């Protein structure tokens with residue numbers, strides 16, 4: 130699969146970067162140039178342990194520059210009838226004040242309340258079908274159905290997001306961390322085959338509660354994506370003295386996948402894993418921290434997933450790219466410049482005994498890396514001099530992570 134990706138990428142970028150070419154060919158005059166669509170694939174609401182009503186969360190993403198959104202609650206789809214208790218206590222996630230705010234924002238008629246058998250007030254949660262009717266606009270805003278499959282092996286928390294699924298997937302459980310992962314990825318693949326359309330699955334926050342080592346998830350079949358960046362303040366993206374950062378894990382996993390396991394490259398996503406929508410700042414799990422930018426001519430689920438499957442996307446916590454170009458012997462970026470801001474790009478890869486090392490760096494807005502021929506894979510990360518406005522960790526810069534591409538080395 131990955132051997133085809135450079136060609137497909139090249140075609141995509143050729144169309145994106147050379148509008149004059151399409152002008153010369155009347156047959157292509159109506160072709161739509163690919164663009165980058167911004168999406169968050171990991172979001173919680175009152176359907177599980179988030180503190181925002183689903184319509185409040187959807188409205189936030191719609192009005193903050195996102196094109197698509199995946200609500201991914203723990204072991205539940207946003208469907209069916211679910212009533213959430215309204216309680217005026219400090220620990221309550223739905224108080225009468227918040228209900229009034231929802232009525233103010235969306236209209237009194239948009240909030241359905243009842244008294245349960247004990248006389249307690251409850252609010253009905255809006256389903257994904259209702260949210261689609263309320264917020265989706267063709268080419269403007271799209272939902273993909275999602276679930277955070279939330280499994281455990283002994284003390285390890287094993288969380289996988291399944292995106293574009295039709296039916297709930299229950300945690301599959303296994304006899305080791307790797308076996309648990311494999312069983313869940315297999316269940317996702319089985320449903321994808323049954324429903325006849327792709328489901329994108331990403332492994333979430335491997336360092337959360339130090340749940341797994343990179344070896345635990347290096348050899349999983351059907352695993353194509355993992356969270357290199359998760360905006361939840363408790364997930365330990367950067368590791369510690371005894372645990373590698375997720376970005377380091379990424380390179381170690383990809384080296385093993387290509388050299389040992391005969392598996393395709395793992396791609397990295399950035400997500401919010403947002404839970405909190407009322408208090409903002411350090412230590413809060415807010416939306417707007419990390420996202421993916423997916424290159425596709427149209428905003429349709431199958432097209433977005435196909436593009437991600439082909440590596441035609443990047444992960445971001447603030448840096449925007451105009452284009453990514455990949456030929457058989459180069460990886461080049463065009464970075465969206467900003468007044469007074471500098472950008473440093475590092476090309477990272479594995480060659481010989483050097484695993485996940487910086488191969489070159491550049492301060493240009495159009496950095497380019499030419500393969501020497503012995504690279505196993507090369508990826509890029511771009512660091513902005515601008516600080517993240519609401520960072521995962523204090524002092525974080527805005528970043529972009531560009532997907533690895535295969536080299537000719539072994």
Ligand SMILES: [Zn+2]
Nearest residue numbers: 277288333334
């Ligand atoms: Zn999780």
Ligand SMILES: [Zn+2]
Nearest residue numbers: 171173277402
């Ligand atoms: Zn989550």
